[in-house]
Amino acid sequence: MAAESGLAAEALVGQVVLPGDLLLLPAHYDEDAEGERLRLSAGAAPQGRLLCGPGLRRSGAGLLVTKCGLLRHRPAGGGAYWVDSQQKRYVPVKGDHVIGIVTAKAGDVFRLDVGGSEPASLSYLAFEGATKRNRPNVQVGDLIYGQFVVANKDMEPEMVCIDSSGKSSGMGIIGQDGFLFKVSLGLIRKLLAPKCEIIQELSQLYPFELVLGMNGRIWVKAKTVQQTLIIVNILEACEYMTAEQRRQALAKLSGN
Amino acid sequence: FMQRGLDSQTKKQLEEEEKKIISEEHWYLDVPDLKEKESCIIEERSFLRCEDLVYGRMSFKGFNPEVEKLMIQMNSKCKEEEIEEDDRMEADVSDEEMARRYETLVGTIGKKFLRKRDQRVLKDDDDENEDDEVEEGNTNTRPSKRAKKMFLKPQD
DSSP states (O other), X not given: OOOOOOEEGGGGTTSEEOTTOEEEOOTTOOOSHHHHHHHHHHSOOOOSOEEEOTTEEEEXXXXXXXXXXXXXXXXXXXXXXXXXXXXXXXXXXXXXXXXXXXXXXXXXXXXXXXXXXXXXXXXXXXXTTOOSSSOOOOOTTOEEEEEEEEOOSSSOOEEESSOTTSOOTTOEEOOSSOEEEEOXXXXXXXXXXXXXXXHHHHHTTSOEEEEEOTTSEEEEEESSHHHHXXXXXXXXXXXXXXXXXXXXXXXXXXXX | OOOTTOOXXXXXXXXXXXXXXXXXXXXXXXXXXXXXXXXXXXXXXXXXHHSOOOOSEEEETTSSHHHHHHHHHHHHHHHHHXXXXXXXXXXXXXXXXXHHHHHHHHHHHHHHTSOHHHHHHHHHHHHHHSOSSOOOOGGGGXXXXXXXOOOOOOOO
16 A cells, blocks of 8 residues: 655644645654754744654654544644544543542442543542541442543553642542433533533533543532523534524523 | 671682672673664654643633633643743842842741750850940950860769
């Protein structure tokens, strides 16, 4: 199979790329002196290192696409390219905050189901203020919000509920009541974007609490069961609604 | 093995021989070192570093005040990391006051830990620096370089 000639990465930002496409980066990254001279004349070279995000793989002088989706670019901080793709199945990644369900207690560790291929393990000491005598009160079936500290494809993922400075910063057991449901990963990222309209519009309706896990799980809690269910339905449906339809639906609700 | 009574020299010889044997057995690459190309591309599998995602726990209209406080804290932490902080936090004590305090503080606390001899010397210096008119007399006539007390051999 003849290798395709690559296209410049910048030309494809915002367009659909397919696995197997080779993206050429501008010749800023040569080490020869000639390359340097060219670099200076060709314009400002990006400072720092380029971040090659999910869906892309480094290959030779360029990036190889491994997932289909839209190519995104962020010029700040040395530049970053990634592929915005849609999937439902979660693959554990280090540093991600996820919601896990406790399925078993095995001695000193809890086994959590995070939606990946293997259950994650969580040590009972990984909570804030936990010591050997002072164990956290975690039962089977509880919801836990934590982050991954080890997540390779070869090993069982491990989670903790404290951050690097030892503080819990919001992680830990999620309280009673509420409703847990699953959505696709792309929606979660949309909801977690800095200025998300969906969240802003929902927050005008009534007081509620929301926990979003990067593994596609959302937990909602509002004052009454009905309000909770309304929010759940909106969040599930808003993936496929346009902004107009969403506003109409919310207007109907706030009218009621 | 350590044989008791072995000379240090012979011990060293034995050690060297052992080392030689071991290093000859060690495998090493005969290939010249490849020039390491410093790659300017970092691979990253998490979306968190690429996009600017906010914190996952949210609460609205005061449903959970702790989470709301957390939201402000975490989101402002993220923003601070990106934007360089131009405005510093208001400190309780201003820098000038701290500097003044330290000037006097170091002296006073330092004095506390001096040995008695040194303290007396310090007092002499202070008194000398102060008014020369006030002379205490006996106590100040000790020379500034006090003689170091040497060990006196007991006389037989």
